[in-house]
Amino acid sequence: MASMATSTLTSSLVSSNPKTSSFNGSAFSSRIKSIPQQHTSSTISMSLTTPPYDLNSFKFQPIKESIVSREMTRRYMTDMITYADTDVVVVGAGSAGLSCAYELSKNPNISVAIIEQSVSPGGGAWLGGQLFSAMVVRKPAHLFLDELEIEYDEQEDYVVIKHAALFTSTIMSKLLARPNVKLFNAVAVEDLIVKGGRVGGVVTNWALVSMNHDTQSCMDPNVMEAKVVVSSCGHDGPFGATGVKRLRSIGMIESVPGMKALDMNAAEDAIVNLTREVVPGMIVTGMEVAEIDGSPRMGPTFGAMMISGQKAAHLALKALGKNNAIDGTCELGIETPNLVLASAETKEIVDA
Secondary structure, eight states, X not given: OHHHHHHHHHHHHBOSSTTEEEETTEEXXXXXXXXXXXXXXXXXXXXXXXXXXXXXXXXXXXOOHHHHHHHHHHHHHHHHHHTTXXXXXXXXXXHHHHXXXXXXXXXXXXOXXXXXXXXXXXXXXXXXXXXXXXXXXXXXXXXXXXXXXXXXXXXXXXXXXXXXXXXXXXXXXXXXXXXXXXXXXXXXXXXXXXETTEEEEEEEEXXXXXXXXXXXXXXOOEEEEEEEEEEXXXXXXXXXXXXXXXXXXXXXXXXXXXXXXXXHXXXXXXXXXXXXXXXXXXXXXXXHHHHHHTOBOOOSBOHHHHHHHHXXXXXXXXXXXXXXXXXXXXOTTSOOOOOOOOOTHHHHHHHO
């Protein structure tokens, strides 16, 4: 009986048509968005090929252990020297922070440092929500997915990526391959540099040291100066919304009311519309916007994270005096975005 019940349930949920899904026994059709073959950066071969080496008698080239240590140390310390004074520091490598850094990196003359306290960047974007893998993105943010060449299942007003990790891994692989970007993961931002009422950089430490200050006698931090800081620390939590909370504690903003209850339709528009330079030198993006403005939380939809990050990048370019989509001054020769901005009506909703 148990197997019969399982079989009946399965048959009611799964259609024989691979492009048709069903829910509660009511089928809906979907359109699979495929990237044209000639537009993909690489092609996955489905045929088994012989590796270019002998797997039965494989042997690595010899190396001294000291060479490994020197290579790792030299390259990392060179990055620390290079990015000790940089154009833009993005704090938090979640979906908003990665989208911001990706957009900024299109200008090869802008140096971008990304600081992420976790060993693994990506924030909550490795999963689509709860412990579910699919990622829902409401239109027209799917245009950003088209640019990244990520396939999705297209519905009337939204699209679904079959696994959220496809977005995270794709944007990271494209972003980190660019020469003007460095990701400092397992590094925490402990404080801000503020001079003359303007944010001028960040105070950093190894994340494991930051988590264990009470167990050590003295572990002074490091610093990274920046012309613009983009704070994308996410919603409140152990490490969340740390940027705006620090602004409040030093009196640069009056309050951080926190997110209101969930309302996807109001939330996503508000997050994009209210992405801004909140104090001189510091831009907020992603869920940190909801924290500082008391706008609704959006739940497991990710379009606002992508477009808010994209908007933050162009606000940073504007602050740097560079051509940007906010002013409509993107120039030929530098990749231009399909930037989607929320309507001005959103702020009226939030203020109300």
